[in-house]
Amino acid sequence: MHEVSIAQSLLDIATENCKKNGYKGIESIKVKIGRASAVVPDALLFAFDAMKIDTIAEKACLTIEEIPVGGFCNNCNSNFTVEEAYVLSCPRCGGTSFRIESGRELDIYEMEVF
Amino acid sequence: MKVKVVTRILEANDRIAVENRKLFNEADIYVINLMSAPGAGKTSLIERTIKELYGKLRIGVIEGDIAGTEDARRIESLNIPVIQINTGGACHLDANMINEAIVDLPLKDLDLLIIENVGNLVCPAEFKVGEDVKVMLLSIAEGDDKPLKYPLMFQESSVLILNKIDLLPYTNADIGKIKKDSLSLNPSLKIFEVSCKTGERIGEWAEWIQLQVK
Numbered sequence: 001m002h003e004v005s006i007a008q009s010l011l012d013i014a015t016e017n018c019k020k021n022g023y024k025g026i027e028s029i030k031v032k033i034g035r036a037s038a039v040v041p042d043a044l045l046f047a048f049d050a051m052k053i054d055t056i057a058e059k060a061c062l063t064i065e066e067i068p069v070g071g072f073c074n075n076c077n078s079n080f081t082v083e084e085a086y087v088l089s090c091p092r093c094g095g096t097s098f099r100i101e102s103g104r105e106l107d108i109y110e111m112e113v114f
Numbered sequence: 115m116k117v118k119v120v121t122r123i124l125e126a127n128d129r130i131a132v133e134n135r136k137l138f139n140e141a142d143i144y145v146i147n148l149m150s151a152p153g154a155g156k157t158s159l160i161e162r163t164i165k166e167l168y169g170k171l172r173i174g175v176i177e178g179d180i181a182g183t184e185d186a187r188r189i190e191s192l193n194i195p196v197i198q199i200n201t202g203g204a205c206h207l208d209a210n211m212i213n214e215a216i217v218d219l220p221l222k223d224l225d226l227l228i229i230e231n232v233g234n235l236v237c238p239a240e241f242k243v244g245e246d247v248k249v250m251l252l253s254i255a256e257g258d259d260k261p262l263k264y265p266l267m268f269q270e271s272s273v274l275i276l277n278k279i280d281l282l283p284y285t286n287a288d289i290g291k292i293k294k295d296s297l298s299l300n301p302s303l304k305i306f307e308v309s310c311k312t313g314e315r316i317g318e319w320a321e322w323i324q325l326q327v328k
Contacts, residue, residue, distance in 0.1 A: 002206050002236075002237035005204065005208065005241075009125075013125070014119070085265055086262065088298045088299070089298075106123045107121065108120070109119065112117075114115065
């Protein structure tokens with residue numbers, strides 16, 4: 001449900017950036033959303049499309065790159081990714097000493113402007 | 115034209131959270147962000163905590179709800195300064211809501227501020243409000259599958275309070291599994307087991323708060 005807040009923040013950042021740099025409009029915005037963040041991509045797309053109306057991002061399409069949860073296992077010294085939104089043990093060796101390195105992203109990283 | 119804008123989407127919220135933090139530090143006040151699903155017993159825990167710490171700590175409360183003032187009324191009847199925030203549909207409190215609410219609280223006269231977040235096991239975990247500590251409450255009646263179903267909340271919190279332990283004989287919930295899975299997700303999680311109904315073991319939690327405030 002908080003995808004509406006996320007979409008609003010996203011639009012604020014994008015439009016502020018355009019104002020500052022003198023761009024007239026936005027064609028596309030790319031974001032990275034980690035699977036361990038509590039954001040549902042479809043809900044974010046829906047919220048974004050509803051909220052972009054009457055802004056300079058009105059025609060913009062939002063592209064979401066989903067980032068899987070991944071980490072580094074201290075036991076088998078290798079990187080791993082998992083399907084779930086969490087890691088309880090290394091999927092390779094079952095070790096429980098690891099550090100999480102990705103999956104919590106909630107970042108805007110690129111836009112196309114005119 | 116492509117432009118790189120590498121920014122955390124919640125950067126604006128985080129910035130206001132830092133502002134709040136500064137205000138809390140200036141007033142020398144310890145702030146708890148209390149989160150749980152609806153009905154886990156957040157308001158009951160706050161009531162018990164207030165009674166337990168009566169005369170020991172000066173407490174203020176912010177109540178976050180989608181609508182209504184029932185919770186604030188319960189706290190007000192204990193002669194505690196309380197602000198009710200109605201989010202009007204939003205499923206979480208954010209840093210700006212807290213920033214606006216604390217203007218009406220006598221921060222300088224408080225030792226402890228408890229912020230009761232909107233009942234929701236997902237969204238509040240993502241929004242910092244300027245707290246010292248995130249505390250989550252899970253009533254054992256919600257079931258022992260919750261840590262693995264809602265991992266973010268368990269990972270983001272520093273303290274887990276298991277409430278309604280008086281109901282243990284009447285449910286299938288395996289409290290050992292709740293603790294094991296929670297600690298697997300977050301090995302440094304501090305866990306308390308309480309009953310807000312009977313008051314059982316509330317003292318341990320209240321004692322922990324006192325240690326943090328000092």
